[in-house]
Amino acid sequence: MSQVSLAIGHLRDEQMYLRQGGLYWIAADLAGDAAALARQCLASMPAHAEATLVCCGHSSQTLAEALPADQGPGELTLFDIAEPAMGLALKSMVGELTRAVATPGNVIVLMLPASAWQSEAAPALRHWCQTLSGWLSRRRCTLLVICHGQAPQLHERLLRLNETLSGLGQLYRRDGGIRYQLHYWHSELGVCSGQELELELGEQGFMLSATEQANPQLTHTDDQRIYLTQRSVLEGSPALSDQWRLFESRDDLLLQARHARAASVIVAIDSNQQVEGLARQLHALRERCGSGLKIIVREVEPCLRYRDERLLVSCGANITVPYGTTLAYFFSIIDSVQGQTWRHSRQTDFQSLFERLRPPAERGLMMPAEFLNTVTRIYGGASGEISHQLLKLTPRGALDIEQYLNQISLRRYGDIACVVNGDFYLFLFACRADGLEPALGNICRLAWRDLFSAFQILPGVDALPRDIFLSAAELPPTFHLAEERTAGSSAQVAERGAYAPERFTLPISDVCP
Missing domain, CATH: 3.40.50.2300 (Response regulator)
Structure with missing residues (x-):
């Protein structure tokens, strides 16, 4: 029997063992959780195992160096894929693995962002999985795909591949806890499906929470119909x-x-x-x-x-x-x-909990670096209780960027924006996906679809071009005025002297009898 598993502490063997020749897929919302699971899986492999780590969006060298010296496979081969080449790399994956993996029984861990499947160069998901599954079966190799980033459409497509995939799970944060949704899992020990478990993340990796370990079973009580x-x-x-x-x-x-x-x-x-x-x-x-x-x-x-x-x-x-x-x-x-x-x-x-749910004191237009730092701080402290919306909007181009900004009014604390390379980035604190359209309607004085030609929902702060944000030039003075109009308080307006009253006397020119 294969000795390769996800190694999640206190999880039953049939819920985490990987069978030889199988194709397994774990979708993690956060890149950090994906990296922690990959390290945990690699560290649990026996010393005689041979493994291959292929990374895009992570550093394979950094992940390998994080493994304890006395744990992990005896031989670990590392490969990195540049993000611009993700689509082409996926198309040629079978050929590349054939060239790089010579030993039957090799365990391959492939880490990549969920956005890889949104690339125009990306192959059709079903065909890719079927082709790779056949190759794995012939080579008696095992592949674990760990992707990160929120991608609901990708998850829906994966759910329809239960005849091709050997296992599918989701790892995400919600309501202050870490959730592991086991959609289906086929190993040499049997088949599991439809299970949601609460995990904890410690120094040794993921494990079942204390509540799950206690596994309370509700029995009939006298008050259950009260x-x-x-x-x-x-x-x-x-x-x-x-x-x-x-x-x-x-x-x-x-x-x-x-x-x-x-x-x-x-x-x-x-x-x-x-x-x-x-x-x-x-x-x-x-x-x-x-x-x-x-x-x-x-x-x-x-x-x-x-x-x-x-x-x-x-x-x-x-x-x-x-x-x-x-x-x-x-x-x-x-x-x-x-x-x-x-x-x-x-x-x-x-x-x-209250700190996570309380909106930040900032609102309105920001410098790109300040916007990036604020959004990073909010996402870094999130534990899944509430969802936020991070958007990239492209103006139609008929007006100057300042004229577009005059049509934007950000009144709620936590709603912030910035302009980078002519694109408008918008973060809405505590906004559900189904509330996005009404929120944009409240923010824009004109119809927002008339203001912007392109609209993209970003999965998180990792989707922002960090280097460009940090190196972006400061806004010209006219942009600062737009920021003040959007985010300034009445006290700030008074300090600038706008609309200052002046006393004067009106003469009485007519007297009514």
């Missing part, structure tokens, strides 16, 4: 049955809920100012009662923003129900969460 509810969430309706317990105040409800284990706890919220306090209460309740409790937050007045929803879910809520949901549909939502297990991290550092 509904502890604030009266206001039912819109004046009476209790539906004897299983429903109604409470006038939230404090009384949460006090009673401290004794529950699998009941449904339904809380109302009607003000944005209640969010932080409720989040702390839900976290304390979740810590005391465990993951079997179903906590539902209903918005009885329109008050929750996207950031607030993510905070409540990260701190213990199973789901938040938006304002305007009909009572009949609300009851359907309650039924849908029955049997669920809350799978978020219970080891929440409130201060760290």
